[in-house]
Amino acid sequence: MNTLTDPAAVPGQQPGVAAVDRTNVVLAFDVGGTDMKSGIVLGDLARGDVEVLDVQRHPTPLEAGRTGESVCARIVELTGEYRAAHPELLIAAVGVTVPGIVDEDAGIGIYSANLGWKDFPFTATLTEALGLPVGFGHDVGMAGEAEFRLGAAVGKKDVLILVIGTGIAGAVLCDGHRVAGGGYAGEIGHAMVPGPDGSLVIMESLGSAGAVARRYTQTSGTAVAGARDVLALAAEGDAAAAGIWKDAIDALAFSVAQCVSILGTETVVLGGGLSMAGAALFEPLAARVDQLLTFHRRPEFIHAALGENAGLIGSALKARSLAGS
Incomplete structure (x- = not known):
């Protein structure tokens, strides 16, 4: 079962969701051409008992010739804000999905016509800046992975x-x-x-x-x-x-x-x-x-089945696998 909570929800345990480890959560980002969505994903991902907390939307920083760098800088900034807002949670990994052509294994955004990057090293850039494991993938690919493992296609x-x-x-x-x-x-x-x-x-x-x-x-x-x-x-x-x-x-x-x-x-x-x-x-x-x-x-x-949060959940699955849990 997936429990999706809105930004105003109290980040306590939701009805029907098993007790979760709040010292091992994923902060997920779903970057789009207009805005970037973010949220804290926690719960037993293997069982599908998932909470998505404090979902936010922010404009995607579109800086000509430097959109990749600007997106990463904004992710780092927002990670700090989430940590300050949720001191009771320990972010163990970060998940990021982006559109376009993506080399998930190498962590590179090969090409995005709308966002303007080419061969940008997202995983390396964010791992160095955050000091955390970074799960990186294609936005729809990760959403599909979530539907396959936890949603409509289980x-x-x-x-x-x-x-x-x-x-x-x-x-x-x-x-x-x-x-x-x-x-x-x-x-x-x-x-x-x-x-x-x-x-x-x-x-x-x-x-x-x-x-x-x-x-x-x-x-x-x-x-x-x-x-x-x-x-x-x-x-x-x-x-x-x-x-x-x-x-x-x-x-x-x-x-x-x-x-x-x-x-x-x-x-x-x-x-x-x-x-x-x-x-x-x-x-x-x-x-x-x-x-x-x-x-x-x-x-x-x-x-x-997972609605608009499928991409966040999918990136969390990837990030959690890298974090070894």
Whole structure:
């Protein structure tokens, strides 16, 4: 069971959570293109009795040519603030997830188009500055690891985790192991799919929440706040909205079917903002995937279980493994 507490919660033991070791906790950071999320993760990670305390969001420091250095400096600064705010807790390790292409073993952010770093040594920089073990990984990869070990995909072996928001990213697990591909695995949003006109386009240009809203605005001339508005219009009989939603389903289904055919994917975990569409997404997606497959086993579609804190929990898992507990 995962107990996720808000920033105002008293950091005491939560109902249903076993007694935890408060002298061996992880401070986790999930760095994004706009903001960086942080929180204290403690509990028996092996059992899934997890607390996430004092969750905060801060703007990601975007310093031209020095974003990697600026992010690390901010992490060091926030670590000091967390220590001062929670003297009863001993931070034993730090976990950090970042977007882009990541070499987790070497601790390097190979490339991030949005954040501007290239071959930046996150693990070495933070380990030297903090004097603590640093677990470093890809943001969606670590979130996928958390869903696999503690969340929706527990007990599964061949899993595709899709986070569908402004863009689309994924984590792939085969035979119980996450595929890293030297940092390049999981970029499913940039896989090519057939477009409505028969050309090949990247999948997230049709299937992401951002694409759904953008394409409706372009097609109809009417601006919408997001994909949820397009889905509501489709339900009301708006032909343009219905067509754009169908295009999104087709694009997602094509990539899922490819994973099933090539990797034997048995479980698809859907997270991110678009997954909140619920049955309006899950049912037509499963039906379209079924049409695209022949003799293959049909995957089970399930909703991500850990919510917005999956990345923090995943980085804590990595950091705790390095700390030897």
